[in-house]
Amino acid sequence: MTTITSGRVRSFLDEGGRTGKVGYLGADGRPLVVPVWFAVDGDRIVFNTAADSAKGTAIARDPRLTMCVDEQSGRTFVQVQGTAETTAEHGEVLRVATAVAARYVAEGKVERVAGKIAGPGQLAVSLRPTRVVTSGDLSEQDS
Structure with missing residues (x-):
């Protein structure tokens, strides 16, 4: 079974500044998709969002x-299906924001950006995978 910790999958998720596209159900049941900055944290995907946002x-x-x-061509992808757990505990919100910011901004700006991300009303979201689907070279068995 493929997991987000599998060698090639983890490398792909960690590579560059790719954004994640999160799919969720809107209030009327319609599927919605939004881009997010994310980080891999052990066997989970983490990101931040405002508690009162649509997401x-x-x-x-x-x-x-x-x-x-x-990837930009769309031929290679990792799809993570799962269940999210959230917390508004500031220490965890800041920890996740720092991990996320470290992927996308210059080293000298991480603390400042993480502080903004972890402002009042923010949540840390931890996506626990129940299924991981891959394509392209990622579908092959890890060596």
């Missing part, structure tokens, strides 16, 4: 999410 309220209502991370 935050949707996760509170139904924690089932799908995240897709792809």
Whole structure:
């Protein structure tokens, strides 16, 4: 079974500044997709969102999410299906924000950007995978 910790999958998720596209169900049941900055934290995908945002309220209502991370051509991707857990505890929100910011901004700006991400009303979201789907070279067995 493919996991996000499998060698090639983990390398793909960690590579460059790819964004994740998170799919969730809107209040009317319609599927919605938004881009997010994310980080891999052990066997989970983590990101931040505002508790009162459409995404935050949707996760509170139904924690089932799908995240897709792809290369620019779209031929190679990792799709992570799972269940989200959230916390508003500031220490955890800041820890996740720091891990996320470290992927996308210059080293000297991480602390400042993480502080903004972890402002009042923010959540840390941890996506626990229940299924991982891959394509391209990532579909092959790890050596």
